[in-house]
């Protein structure tokens with residue numbers, strides 16, 4: 001047992017002294033923050049938020065470099081209107097809690113999509129892989145979501161990830177392309193309280209030599 005603990009701390013030391021230490025610290029610092037204020041940190045503008053999301057969407061890898069990721073940033077009245085429609089579409093009071101807090105306590109939400117036309121083109125071009133492309137789009141969207149979340153944390157924003165996909169899609173502005181499949185919403189603002197405690201399992205990683 002003691003040996004196990006020593007081994008673990010050695011591994012952690014290796015991680016914190018590696019050349020990737022600051023990147024790993026950013027990954028570990030990103031947390032789910034539900035308690036938000038509808039503001040941006042004083043040194044962050046909406047342009048900064050947009051530029052960050054744009055960079056993440058641009059550089060997140062996609063299968064066959066298909067550039068399948070898309071995003072919308074909602075804030076202000078547009079944000080309130082969309083989440084208000086979600087609140088009003090959910091029948092039970094307990095289900096309304098999170099969308100209500102997104103509407104009233106967050107500064108904005110990033111809505112993540114992938115473009116079905118891109119996925120369908122890949123399927124037509126590479127039939128042997130056709131079944132895999134929707135999953136590849138999911139993977140790449142997940143990477144974009146978490147990279148945005150981590151970047152926001154570095155900017156002093158708090159955020160939580162939601163999946164009110166059907167409700168959100170129904171409430172979005174009419175000119176959002178219909179072939180954009182919706183994956184997730186990253187709801188963000190200034191943190192009003194820290195993240196809760198987080199427990200870790202074994203998170204096994206094996207090395208074979």
Ligand SMILES: Cc1cc2nc3c(=O)[nH]c(=O)nc-3n(C[C@H](O)[C@H](O)[C@H](O)COP(=O)(O)O)c2cc1C
Nearest residue numbers: 030031032033098142160161162163164195196198
């Ligand atoms: C793929 C994925 C889906 C998630 N979906 C939701 C969700 O629908 N609602 C929610 O409140 N949190 C959601 N979360 C947040 C997780 O519950 C949270 O990341 C996890 O408990 C670890 O906590 P941390 O984010 O503070 O590290 C999701 C996270 C991931 C990675």
